[in-house]
Amino acid sequence: MSGPYSVVLTFAGKPKEFTAHQLHGAFLDLCRRADPALAQVLHSGIKRRPFSLHVIGPRPAEEVHLRLSILAPELFQRFWRRWEARGGLPLRLDRQLLRPKEVKTTGPWAGGLDWRDFWSLPAAKTIRFRFCTPTTFRQGDLDLPLPIPTLVFKSLLELWNLHAPKAIALSPEILERGVALTSCRVRTQRFFDGYATILGFVGQCEFRLTKVLSGEEAQALRALAGFAFFSGVGRKTTHGMGLVRVEFGGKSWPS
Secondary structure, three states: OOOOEEEEEEEEOOOOOOOHHHHHHHHHHHHHHHOHHHHHHHOOOOOOOOEEEEEEOOOOOOEEEEEEEEOOHHHHHHHHHHHHHOOOOOEEEOOEEEEEEEEEOOEOOEEEOOHHHHHHOOOOOEEEEEEEEEEOEEEOOEEEOOOOHHHHHHHHHHHHHHHOOOOOOOOHHHHHHOEEEEEEEEEEEEEEOOOOEEEEEEEEEEEEEOOOOOHHHHHHHHHHHHHHHHHOOOOOOOOOOOOEEEEEOOEEEOO
16 A cells, blocks of 8 residues: 555453553553564654554453554555564554454455545535544644644644655645635543543534635545544644544545
8 A cells, every 4th residue: 555544453351440541551551562673663752743543432341443544654664564474463452462353454444545536535625534542632732622623723733744754845825715614513622641631522523625626636635634533633643632534525434
């Protein structure tokens, strides 16, 4: 795959309640055992790590379904080769070894897209985001739990330009004037990451691309919206926050 992709890793076992920080650490430990060089990169203090990580399904349960999205496929090539050679690797969580059971590459939360194909997303004027886990944006020393268009698309633009082979150039003015929030049904929800409780929001909102945009700018914003399915939105997407689904013109994507 030459673009971002998502898989759902299923691990058998029933751990006690665990925090987002513990799960994040367990995943980094799994990376270290599969590919020490990758683990070193992920621990190197990079600004935004090239993956997102979310638990899918109810907790607690007999299995842990871990949704992993990779934003820099080239970094994880050796990881998957060693995963396949060993028949998977156990997840060390809450002093337990959870046995690898299944890797889903298709389904509601899995799939992938080549970078060039983001430019062929549906030419819709409306984009709906469903925020499935608490989402928030850092503003100075505070968290802002609101789906403000400039913050949503600025977050996506920053991650895209860190990992995509071709950067997107959109000015702050375009982000401010080119996207309007037309409907919003959200509520605040708190998220405990293991150290602090963070105030976020969940729910749905709809954005409309305005007439000030050129065709190329509108397509760039649609590309960023599609990218959100893999990257997540806002803070702590590697700890379980900011998981989203996307609709273009009222139709779910990916279908």
